[in-house]
Amino acid sequence: MRYKVLVTDKIDEIAVKILQDSCEVDYKPVLTADELSAIIKDYDALMIRSSSKITRDIISVADRLKVIGRAGVGVDNVDIDAATDRGIVVINSPDGNTVAAAEHTIAMMLSMIRHIPVADTSMKEGKWERSKLTGKEVFNKNIGIVGFGKIGSRVAAITKAMGMKVLVYDPFVGEDRVKELGASYAASLDDIWKSADFVTLHVPINKDTLNLINKDAIAKMRRDVKIINCSRGGIINEADLAEAIRDGHVEMAAIDVFDKEPVEDSPLLKLGDKVVLTPHLGASTEEAQINVAVDVAEQIRDMAQGLPARSAVNIPSLKPETLEPVKHYMAIAENLGALVRQVTSGAAQEIQIVACGELAALDLSPLVVAVTKGVLCCSREGVNYVNAPKLAERSGIHVKKSTSTDSESYLSLLKVILTTDKEINETTGTVIGKDIPRILRFNGYHTSIEPAEHMLVLPHKDKPGMIAQVATLLGKENINISMMQVGRKIRARIGGESVMILNVDEPVSDIILKQLQGIEGIYSANYVNLKAK
Known part of the structure; x- marks a missing residue:
């Protein structure tokens, strides 16, 4: 038409x-x-x-x-x-803005290290201050790149060509992918902080990257480190960065994105020639x-x-005849992927999708894409049903699908198994009727709970008083529990292990997670946000 x-x-x-x-x-x-x-x-x-x-x-x-x-x-x-x-x-x-954002990152770095904005202003004031404006070279310096998506990898290629020593941290990209571009792979952020002369950020803003650079992170960095952010506002704690620049731990910073835009009262505005600031121009090229x-x-x-x-x-832009038979499973498929990713540490290596029962006879392509999208959306922006498979491939993640006739007492089950370089976790879900999603299994524990925006997953020792301690702690923190399920493994004995899955009405902070982790018998405390995908 x-x-x-x-x-x-x-x-x-x-x-x-x-x-x-x-x-x-x-x-x-x-x-x-x-x-x-x-x-x-x-x-x-x-x-x-x-x-x-x-x-x-x-x-x-x-x-x-x-x-x-x-x-x-x-x-x-x-x-x-x-x-x-x-x-x-x-x-x-x-x-469309990959090249622009990468080039702006390089421009900001060079403008900062060669004092170009200050030199320009000085010249226009009629001054000639060559000795005062002596800069530094980037050649042979260490640059730490946090985030290795399209922009981060392009920045890596450019800085490598400039003779810099490139160190990359991205827990969702395999080491082989990083080494293909001639960069070194950092096993942790601490490796970046302690080694880098320059730190540049290329990550989405989410619960894991909010205030990624704060006073604690800066304290681990080299003295006189230079920091560049052309990614997203909120990844750097602006007050902590400003303090570190004033006390000399951070030599300079080049910042294109801010907590609040347009900027009104950022502490970075008051640092003079110690910072190079631009009004979110990363994508602003013709x-x-x-x-x-x-x-x-x-x-x-x-x-x-x-x-x-x-x-x-x-x-998803999929053929209607392919999507129609499985459309009721698309949401639970994406939620299962997001859930298992957020409770699993390490770099993803393999996603396995197993369709059981009636679902096994259908074309699983849409569900494979939905699960992959759920896994990837937790770590990067711009993931959708179209590009998720390619992004997984580029990240060195193998995506497999298989089928089984065993769906227990359900018509259909969908199982997702995520393998990283550190651990393996799995979760299983179904759709009851036409549109009632349920998470039924977590690492073999039996449960039945509806996916929600804010969830807690708490593996724990199966003993009296565990539920009361968790509920009391959350109540003291004014966090309401809207749903809870506790499950054991099949034929498990009292005194073994269980999992507690809770739906709550608001996000759970890292401080509260640490308090939950401190309860005797709680093995781990994981906050899952099924909207941050």
Whole structure:
């Protein structure tokens, strides 16, 4: 069919032309929310950039809308849940700014170490301060790269070519992949902190990376370390970094992203020539803006022609005849992947998906993708149903599927086994009726609990008083338990091992996890967030 497309932000004319060749296009780059709500019902596709805010209210009146295309990476300005509820595909362009972000990282590093911003200002003030502005070389220096996705690996390649000694930490990428690019593999963040002259960050923001660089991490770093962040705000504790720069432990920093944007009162603003700051310019090149616009325009064109989108954020672009038989298992499949990843330490090496019972007779391709996406989304941004298999391959993760006729007393079961370089964990789930998901097994322990946004998984000694101690501790911390299941293994005896799985109403901090871990008989305390995927 011929799509009718509305473009509500300024995009490159090349992208507009791509749409016009196969679609009816209305280009209206300045619309208020009320104006958009009044006309959105007439369109099949919407193409935006960062200025347009697509809220639940707007989506609720978008009766014809089939796709929202965001010309860029971030989709924070789109209500993804509302779009999914309406069956609207949200697409973005996760790779269009890779070169721009990597080059900006290098530019920030060199500007910092060669005092270019200060020299520029000095010259324009009529000064000639060569001796005062003596810089340093990066050649033969150690650079620690945290995160080895597309941007991190490109930064590694560039800095390697500049003669730097590259050390990479990414717990979700195998050592062989890092060594292929001529870099050294760090077994831990501490290896980065103690070795690097420069530290650059290329990770998503999530519960594991929030405040990744804080005063404790900085204390482990070399004195006079230089820090670069062109990744995401919140990964560095800005107050701790500012203090470390003032006391001389950190020599300089180059920062492109901030806790709150636009920046108003960051302590980094008061550090003068000890910092190089830019207003989130990592993706701001002409080429990147064209790339992301063309990419999204092509995907909208493809969808109008019945072809799959390459970068669907929320809905798999799979053939209906393949997806339809297993669609009720897609959510539990992704949740099982996310659950087992978040309770398993180490670099992922293998994901095994086992379909049991009636499910075994179906095409498992969509479920394999969903599980893989669930596993990968815990450690990186931009993962969707389309690119998850390729990202797993690039990370050296083997994905296997198998079937079994043994589904116990259920019609179907889906089992996920994750192997890392440190341990193996497995979990099993099912769908009761048409749409009631249940997690039934965890490492052989029997349970039956609905997946939730905030969960706790607590393997423990099977003895009286364990439930009471956990409930009391959470109650003191004002954390409400909405559901709890305790399970033993089949034919297990009293006094052996059990697992306690709880659904709670809010996130659980590391401090509370440590308190739970301190209860005698608790073997480990794991917080699982099935929304942070």
